[in-house]
Amino acid sequence: MIRIRVGEAQLRALVTAHDRRWLDKARLRTAEYRRQGRYVEGSEFWGDIKQVYIELQHEKCAYCESRLAGHALASKVHEVEHFRPKSRVSAWPPATGKGAVGFLPPCAVGRASTRGYYLLAYHPLNYVIACTRCNSTLKADFFPVRGKRSTRASTPRSARAEDPLLVYPLGTLDTDPARILRFDGVLAVPRRTRGGDHERARVTIEFFQLNHQDLTSRRARLLGALWLSLRAVQLPGLPDDLRQLQQQSIAYAQSDRAEFAACARDFVALHGADRERADALGSLALQLAAG
Template identity: 90%
Template sequence: MIRIHVAEAELHALVTAHDHRWLDRARQRTADYRRQGRYVEGGEFWGDIKQVYIKLQHEKCAYCESRLAGHALASKVHEVEHFRPKSRVSAWPPATGKGAVGFVPPCAVGRASTRGYYLLAYHPLNYVIACTRCNSTLKADFFPVRGRRSTRASTPRSARAEDPLLVYPLGTLDTDPARLLRFDGVLAVPRRRRGGDHERARVTIEFFQLNHQDLTSRRARLLGALWLALRALEVPGMPEDLRQLQHQAIGQAQSDRAEFAACARDFIALHRSDRARADALGASALQLAAG
């Protein structure tokens, strides 16, 4: 997970440029929900600005960083995800099904609510694009919080007192995910050993199953290739054009556009600070990718 860089004013401008009526329609729909005191299903139009988020996120899932198909297939693989659920909030972890079944949270995670965050159903800073696995299968209508729920909040900023445990990666409402999570080879781990940031990291990792075999095997292919590229730079007498290509590949792996950029960045930083550990993880990733 990486931060998706955009200021609120910039996001509004992008939405307006894409659909000049969308923000006015959103304000009207929110006023309707305020009068009714709840979310009312029907006539939804958040999908009308899906392309704005696809572009901001470089066609990647906001949570697991999997690259999704391009704009032409957006309706099939990119899902507009409500960070705070719009109509209800279920108790997490789930007792059955998929996801973090059996996980014992390190802190309070909040109660279920028959009323969701209905006034945020059309707030641009309550959206990201997510893959079907992260959105429909895992996120669903869960939203763990340490404090008291603020389901009547009219902006995401005013709901921050509920102390959400999941990380919202878009913009600057929340902390940079890199301050909470890091990668030890292919595995996502908390950056802190204790405290609130440690708890948020543990919950986020378990919630989105960031160490699921499907993700770790794909990260292994990335790290194996990165490790070989880093080692190739040390070969004496390598032609300068090939050396530049290796540098380019290493740089591209760390780009916001790259799949699993956070994992690549942490591995390259480790390679600089602890070469022996990086070599061990790189060799392990190469074996995992081959197997």
């Protein structure tokens, strides 16, 4: 997970450039929800600005950083995810049994709500693009908070006192995910060993199953190739053009547009700080990728 760099004014300008009537329609729909005191099913149009988020996120899922299928298949594989659920909030799933996530949070997660965050259904800073697995399968209508739930909040900023446990990576409303999450090789781990940031990291990692075998095996392929590139640029006598290609490959792997950029950034940082540990993890990644 990486921060998706955009300010609120810039985001609204991008939305207007894509659909000049969208923000006005959103205000009218939100006013209707305010009159009703709840979210009401109707002709929804948040999908009309899906492309704005696809481009901001470089066609990647906001949570697991998997690259999606691109512009041509956007309507099939990209889902507009409401960070705060619009119509209801379900109770945290049990540790075992039906609907289990196999994880007991280390802190309070808030009560269920039949109301949901109805005034945020059309707020641009309540959206990201997510893969079907992270959005429909895992996120669904859950939203764990440590504090009192603020379902009547009219802006995401006014709801921050809820102290959400999941990280919202778009813009600067929330902390940079890299501040609380890091990667030890292919595994996502909390950056802190205790405290609120540790709890947020644990919940985010477990909730989105960021260490699922599918993700770790794909990260292994990335780190194996990245490790070979890091070793190659240090070879004496390597032709300048080949050295430059390897350096470009390393730089791209850490860029916002690259799949699993957070994992790559942490591995490159480790390679500079602890070569022995990086070599061990890079070798292991190659073995995992081959196996």
